[in-house]
Amino acid sequence: MKNLMKGSFLCLLVFTLSAAVSAQESFLHNGVTAHRGNSSEFPENSMPAFVSALELGVDWIELDVFLSADGKVVVTHDKNLKRVSGVDMEIAAHTFDEISAVDITWDFRNRHQLSLKDSPKLTVPLLEDVLKLIVSQPKTRLSIQPKMDCVDEVFELIEKYQAAAWVGFNDANLDLMKKVKSNNSAVSVFWDRLPDTDIEKDIETARAFGFEALVIHYSGITAEKVRKVKEGGMEIGAWTVNDIGVMESLLELGVQRIYTDYPRELLKVKEVN
Template structure:
């Protein structure tokens, strides 16, 4: 009887430790390959949908990236544009619509047409909530998610991240200095990838990034030069490029020293590394 009781206690302790571990991220387990799946694996699945994010994780990108808006009824939704016109079967302005209204839009419509797929091959997809994606990401400890706020919703996004205890799984990226600075004010340990244009003043950007505590500068690929890459690295920042889908350009940028590439085709980029 005593032996059985001891065994039961050991089982309970093991189960408890497993539960604790599943709610905590070990930094050493996260992948570090410099591949950001832009809007998920959007070359193979409709952008900013759960299948695209699931695929980005499955193929082995170390980060998946998503875009964020706030609905009329205060829901944080994952979509790139102000309206659903480009991706959906009907046009709705995100900020002027409730989530119930937005859920009726088939955001796989554009992808299905461009890839000449049937509805059976590419079924209806609704716009996901940020919470849906975060919970998906939290189920594993290899891939993290970078959030790009397309509206003034950083405070709400960070609050949700903290509520779900997901700080280790999350980063933020955008070109808005206001939004990215707000991230660091609210959550200093969450990494920020500051997106910059092709013709940006790299010296000024480096000074700002260092002063604000950002971790990376991600440049439009058309403006990248070896000199800019060297300056970014010398400042202790990670140099990145967005958004690159051409394999020749991928190889060129990697050879020049780019450490992170945003791509719609993470599977292709991983093959080249």
């Protein structure tokens, strides 16, 4: 019986590793990151926004995570749900059950002048649910932005769903990004930088810790910065770009990755270019 169980475990391990390798070989590489999912057409950081981004064929989806009071890794951008829901609720002070009672479609519905029928209630997703969605397909990966120190908790979920091949991390917080690499050096880190960043210092730091990319606010992108980052052996990205003209200009400069709320439009721009 022990040998049978050991054999079953080894078969499962081989299957999981084979699936991860197959996924790595089939991942898209089109340079389009759907910022908080397809957040121009669906409420940001919602399951429909993530599903839509997958259907569009972006190569990365970006989302943000916090820990709830009961230790759940929840997907939302702000530490308080007031902006998206109209309800003054601090994530860290409430359980996931309490958070789940809040409608995160409120702001989207109001901005787009939609009825409740047109835009039904949605609740804050768990990262766990998004990971299950991501590992179910072989094309798109997930970039996780920890808005607090929850890197260890995120990696517990990554390991649970054998999702390491499907994920990366992005944030400006150097300590958190270093922590990602200490958990798993093979997981990609996209280090977010402000427009007035000291590019030479940032390249030196990023190379020292094995980061794969620098992602600079689009207003600070120059041809010189693009050249230096590439010469440093890293990818250069821009956040967050929603103007088509700016998208085109950045692509002309050689920017390899663009974070956008409008992934459908960026994909069209890249087809033309």
